[in-house]
Amino acid sequence: MTRVQALRLVALLAAMFGLGLGAILYGPEGGHIGYMWPVGLATGVLILVPRRLVPILCVTIALLATASFAIGDFDTSIAAGFGLGIALEALVTQRVITVGWSRRWSLAEVNDLGRYALACTAGALVGALVFAGVAQLNDFAVPWRIGVATFTTHLASQAVLVALFRDHKGPRTSYGATERILVWSVTLGYTVVAFIPTELPSLAFLIIPLLGWVAFRAPTRESLLLLVAVASISSTMSNEGLGPFSDGYLVNRLDPEFRYLPQQSFLIACAMVTIPFSMAVAMQRWSALQALRERARSELLVQSARGIAIIGTDRLGRINLFSPGAVSILGFEPEEVYGQSTRMFHTEAELARHAEELGSDPTYVSVVQATGQLPPGTARVWQFVRKDGIPRTLSTILSPVTDDNGDFIGYVATADDITDRIDAEAALEKALRTERRAVRRLTEIDQVKDAFVSSVSHELRTPITNIVGYLELMMDGVYGEPSARQADAMARIDMNSRRLLTLIDDLLTLSSMESIDHRRRRSQVDLGAVVRRAEEIVRPSLDQRDLRLDLELPAEPVTVVGDAGELERLVINLATNAVKFTPDGGRIVVRLLPGTGTAGPALEVVDTGIGIHAEDKAMLFTRFFRTSHAHELGVPGSGLGLSIAKAIADVHGGTISAESVHGAGSTFRVDFPESA
Missing domain, CATH: 3.30.565.10 (Histidine kinase-like ATPase, C-terminal domain)
Known part of the structure; x- marks a missing residue:
């Protein structure tokens, strides 16, 4: 946790304690629950801190809440029980709203709103049960009244304050400084005016449309802050005996625990109008922003796809989109083709070829319709004619385009120029055919070489073998005893003959090793x-x-x-x-x-x-x-x-x-x- 985060946490805890103490000390007479204790701030503290610090903060919240009730002249056991109830309520609310720390708390979709309402209700219910239980154990006031009053006031506190701690992300609005000053002045001023008389309850409910206007125009966080400001003014003035919820006739007929429930119900109504409306507007803004971004991204892709032609048409086949890639490949400028049929790019022979392959009528409309009915992503090779008359071969995918209602509104074709690739493949195929002929020729030459080497080697081996045989007879004296000089000469002849035989054997072996047809066991x-x-x-x-x-x-x-x-x-x-x-x-x-x-x-x-x-x-x-x-x-x-x-x-x-x-x-x- 950074120093700034730590200071913010301390400030929140101090505000929680100060507001809680003020609610207890200056609350209506006869109340037993501390009026509107800011339990929503306690929940916000737990939402902001890392998970490892939650146990420490729960203890801190319980101690601060206990201290505020003790200073407000509550018995020690009651103060401790109420303090524990507030900490437990804040923990339950935080766990539900963050799904057990598995995600950040935000108001970005409908499910977030449902979880927010469930969390506030569950937390207020837990607090009500704990407060009622403490009252029962300590024989303090009427437990069920304590529970009802606690549930209503704590639900109001949670509903108004917890939304301030959501993950604040959203698009900018056109809400300007002048409008901001006007809206804040009118809303706060009218709140003060509406909570002065005690005889006109209907005046208070006119605040809700003002909050709705702010939710519609202002960023979500600002509408939530204005809600808190309205809640603070109305609570303070009601506590001072002013406003439609402090009418003497009404107050004298309600139990002390219930005297401020109408005002708390009013705050819950304000929160349940402001927060969903603000969230819905934010979602709409996000959707509009995403749509604009997607449209800009699509336009950027179309503009940047220089190697791919993208051509769009209306339902009659008239061109209304001609990308820079199409300009580069086909040579036409957009103003030259807008409103024209894509028929202009194809010859009669090309149409006839596609009609035969697709089994359709040889008309351009029939061929296009048959192509559009192929499985999505099916590419067909079309020959296009450039502006200069040079044909280009393009691999084309034709896709029907529908509107939000599913009605057909035209086609979009994406085409990749494969002319050079086809030419390269043809050249490669030609080279492969030439190479295959060369391989066959080399094989024939190798076979001839092997036959030649084998024939020559055998023809050489036979006379040399005879020479060696006769030399052995002569050296053995069969034809007479040789002289010393003759014996030396015959030894040299024998040695070189045998070397020649060895050379012939080596040539035969090497020839057989290199032979393509040589079979090995x-x-x-x-x-x-x-x-x-x-x-x-x-x-x-x-x-x-x-x-x-x-x-x-x-x-x-x-x-x-x-x-x-x-x-x-x-x-x-x-x-x-x-x-x-x-x-x-x-x-x-x-x-x-x-x-x-x-x-x-x-x-x-x-x-x-x-x-x-x-x-x-x-x-x-x-x-x-x-x-x-x-x-x-x-x-x-x-x-x-x-x-x-x-x-x-x-x-x-x-x-x-x-x-x-x-x-x-x-x-x-x-x-x-x-x-x-």
Whole structure:
């Protein structure tokens, strides 16, 4: 709570105590309830404060009310009971009017007025019951009379004062300073005049039309303040024995508790006229303001919708709305089309097309009526003709417009220019057709390439195999014991022939990996078994080398979906590559890592070889690429092994990577997707 709010709260409590004490001390003789104690201010205090402070304020109100009755010579027990009753009444009124703190108190709709009347009545009834009970327990006056008098006076207090604490929001009015001065002067002056004579009760009720005029013209809060002012004047003058409700004939015939009930009933009548009338006028103002805002918003939307044409017509189809978007798209100015039929935008061929699609007569009126009967929001593509004769294609939604009585008054059409989009779609479709032809051509070329590579490779493989076979016979001495120079030459021929065979095998493998039509035998494959079979194939190449090859495999099977033969080739290529580039005395580790909850299994081949230069890493998996260091050391190879390994990893949904430091070994890793 801010300092200003705290000061306002203190001022309200002080006013409540002062007015309550004045009502007790200066009330009519013979009364036992403190005349018109301002219990409405107590309710207002509880409405204003936060929920956490309500218990404290209830105690404060009870203490202040008790003190006012005690100062007014009421017995302590009676004063305490009345003080408790006022606090309880204020709490009940506040709870009902704010629906248990679930919403702010306002007078914005009819339900608010009903809740306001219910809250005031319920609170006054609670106060009446408590006051009557206190009177019964303390043998004080006549309890039922105490209850009736309390109910009437407290209902008047609640009805007049609680409305001041509503959430004050409302539109401005044309109520000016001159009219304000005149209305306040006339109303207050007439109230004083009406409450001077005691013989003319009808004069008092002429105040109600004045309050109604203020409720009609002034803001709600001002009409409520004037109501409080009228209530204060009439109560004070009645308390002084003036006015129509202090007539001696009437006063002498009423019980002391009931002498001021006519005046309180008059105040209730004033409140029940002023507050509903003021609320109704405020609601009407709000509705009018909202209608104006909505109309301004609609006009702003129409004016700002530059990319959309909005065209409105009357019931005869004559244009009466032509938005800036329509001007931009169609090129006509509003004054050129107002009063004209929208038929001016369409050709005969376009009308005939729509008539055929809608099954209507080929007249413009029939086509429009058939379009208007389509489900709301249905868009149809229309071709419009611009002022310069250029056709534009618009996606159009035609909606009938009705008035408040539901009578048809015209159409409104919203149209989006889709000409460029249709042209772009046509160009895209043409490009897609061209691309499909290119793909078919590439597929044919790929098939021819595969057939060529396969044919040539087989044709090369057959004679080379024969060459290798005869070389083996010659080296074994079948055709005579060769000399040392002959044996060396034949060894070189054999080595290069075998390299050529390996190159042919690699080309065949790479061709099959890249072939679109290549069919793979996919199944659940245990990578551990694949690694073991690959190790058996690579192991013989270590017989003449001082190298150590170790396997690190988990105890449990590690499965992926794939082709077992291709996966075996992957492991062989990576392991063979490590063997070629690891000097004697080194170590090679083939490691299989099982999958985790967020990643699939992985294969690692780690060596302690010569490593890779940083500038060679980018080309490492490119076909026929060999590192500069491999050339320098004369390491044999075709440059296809790693590209084949990458192709196998790709077709299995995996990724291959390499980490290396020149001179400190390399690590090749293949990450597989999770097995389904």
